[in-house]
Amino acid sequence: QVQLKETGPDLVQLTQTLSITCTVSGFSLTTYNVHWVRQPPGKGLEWMGAMWNGGGTDYNSAFKSRLSISRDTSKSQVFLKMNSLQTDDTAKYFCARSRVSLDYWGQGVMVTVSS
């Protein structure tokens, strides 16, 4: 069945780089897109960017040049990397699959940025 699972650190130091892996099963990354969405504690959802099935990417300009999304199709993994972390980057980070709509989501990984 379709599954997405995010793995990453619980805690990241201020100004350091966050790396999260989304490992998928039950579908191919060359057929479906994978998005990254985050949610600060008690707040709403924010779309960060996407890895399209053809290998291209799009990013939310709110993250300027801090954010990078890549993939390894042979391992069915999509990677999020974001540098220069600040305390307001503390959030749960989700990956989600789409053809058009985000129909399957991972459970998310909670990341705290600590000073």
Next chain:
Amino acid sequence: ETVMTQSPTSMSTSIGERVTLNCKASQSVGINVDWYQQTPGQSPKLLIYGASNRHTGVPDRFTGSGFGRDFTLTISNVEAEDLAVYYCLQYGSIPFTFGSGTKLEIK
């Protein structure tokens, strides 16, 4: 960026009632709007795609409508399990943008 404004921010209703949640886009997005339900402690779940199409397994109590800038999600015969925050999402332009959510409380 297309701003999605949801109203109300929160609402309280009784079991069996009908509620309407609203989402207004700052510019036309056609039918490129989804609705997601997030119950406490869970990941968001797709309810409605393309403004008015129920996702697989979604009860027909949930109805989406709208085009252009104005969209609604109607929940008929509210059940206790509908306690959640509901988000709209536009995917008509990059960046995709979510509304700030409507929290539905059950009296």
